[in-house]
Amino acid sequence: MFKRLFRDRSGNFGMMTAILLVPVIGTAGLAIDISNALMVRSTLQAAADAAAIAAVAETSAGVMQAMRLNSDGQLTDAIEDAKKVFMGHANMSEDYQLKDFDVDVVKAGTQLKAVFTFNATVPTTLARILGQADVTVAGKAEAVFQTDTFRDFYLLLDNTPSMGVGATPTDVDKMVANTGDKCAFACHIVKNGVEDMNSYYNLAKRLGVTIRIDVVAQATAALMDTAKSSRKSSNQYRMAVYTFGEKAEDTKLLEVSSLTDNLDQVQTKASKIGLMSIPYQGYDNDQQTNFDRALKNIGDLMGTAGTGSSAGNPEKILFFVSDGVADAYKPSSCTKATTNGRCQEPIDTTQCEVLKNKGYRIAVLYTTYLPLPTNDWYKKWIRPFQSEIPTRMQACASPGLYFEVSPSQGIADAMNALFLKIITSPRLSS
Template structure:
């Protein structure tokens, strides 16, 4: 009995002892667990790191914002500077400079200041607008160059910290424009009898129906060897000839010149020729007068067909123009020294019949055409007369009004022997292939004249750059 009680007591004692030991271990375990959780927690570190990073992050953000404002300010002011520079060399500004010598500097400055005042991001602290004119050279009439430079300030978002970072911007814009190019145009126009051919195939037929089958308004159907009564037929009602088409072609380029010119930029002189040269309109910038002198298609006045056969002496006409009209060489495109262009419009046939006037450059070249066995016609003797003209620096443009076979001795005997050589001789007279055109009817003639004029303007613009 004692043993059993003792055993029970010992068992209870050990149980209580173990329980006390376990109770003593629980606070330590909890403490260790808390320590582990504290050690694993990072919220405290983030707060410390964020506190240290907050200032540079704010500064960086403000810096980015201020940089963006500075870029915006510079972009807007650059656009204004571009506009001001372009205004200073605009066509009105160049015209003012040409006429008065005053540049567009003041207007460009006022324009920049007015537009810059509306920009909210900052304020212009300095501005320099400079407009200069370069002198003419042997190939250029000079140019206007405008330079616009500025500096502007942008208020700092944090002056004490950012200081002047991104608070100052600057820019420069430059624009250059060639000054107006001045050009003299000399028109040497064939008004010999053969320019009386019908302007179109339909016109040739209409004229021939009342002229014994001949499509030339200038030819009398009674013309025979030893019996040439002159031009008795006259103009055929309802028909146009090449001279009418030539009038229209010249009027077109005069109108174009009037629409594009500054005062006195383009001058025209108009001469006609058959066996001699006639000044129809002297060199002038009064293009209204030139237009009146040329006249209009199917109207009296201006360029007219002759009333008698006076022949056609092209080479002598070109030489006369060189000696008496184009008296100075081609210049640099300035008002005092313009470029020189000569337009020769002809059917290319040298005709020494009837009213022929002996000249220095009237030699007929083989093969020749004949009138009842007498040699009278050949192609243009382009050398040396065309070379003489081009040696002055003038650009020579040629329009060949194609000589059409309309039947009769006027073509078969007088022209056919050398017809295939006409275009080549005239092309040799032109300064280049871009200044040579052929025209077989009124529309082609008008198109050729406009193309020739446009090529001249393009070449003048190219020379002046």
């Protein structure tokens, strides 16, 4: 009987079909299950991508936290945000089980990097026949954000008597027409603390004449609005404001506002900047514009130049506003002719180079020195080197950070334009 059974070939097809049906169904089921798993992975990957991007988005809590940090490190606010975004996008269901996910967001220099990983299991259906109970899916998402640079601005504003000239040709003409000596300068005379109400400074006020320093003060105050609207965090930009002094008897740097990120405070103080006073006409042979000393002294205040990667390592910017003509006692090193040691010359760029070599960037706003054709002093001493003034001022500036504003232009617009150029220009990271 057994011999007949082994020799019998009838019904072979049915038996083979039955035997093969299990792996065929299992394999087909596995293909379906893998397809489902890929759909789940796609859903989770999209959620991870969204979470990583959200963690370092420009307006995210993580970026705000990074801008407040003085050093590198993990950003806990960004990590919590990323987890919430992931869970909101993952569409949790019974079709899969999330086994694990992890997110890390770290600030390193000016770079924020978010890394999100996940893994989940997707239950199988027909593939269970082959002993495959589930399929594991995993993924990873990365996002990088470059933070903006932190910068300290030191504004050095020339408020010496030459900045008392009329702000526009019309203002100059009005002063010339209303002064016996045809003087275009609104000299601010204060003697022993008593204001001379008959000085040309007060005459200019009565005539409604705007002088150059008034426009600079208004422009400096307005600049704070631009800085506030441009910053990504309240401590990204700090400002300090200095002038050449309150009075000619004490020509040293005058601190209008110390370095602070309270730009509203800086704005209030800057709006009150005035022209340096003199006790009488010709005091100290008019030697109140000592650029060499002012630049050296403000360089001593600025501290170490940083890379801008954090609030604790800011770039240092000197924002220098002047008409570019020095007038100081300099008997031996003056580049022009002197009278009893009085040196009238375009700015000597020696101190500018010293500051740049220390890593500071210098932004120069040159307020064009107006020709004064009716003034004999101007014709003898300034006109011979008038064409050199803008060239020297540009040489003082760091590459690309020079701006000249003529009387017909707005100084406020020019200061804003130069500031925006500074904050959008490329920065060396090391």
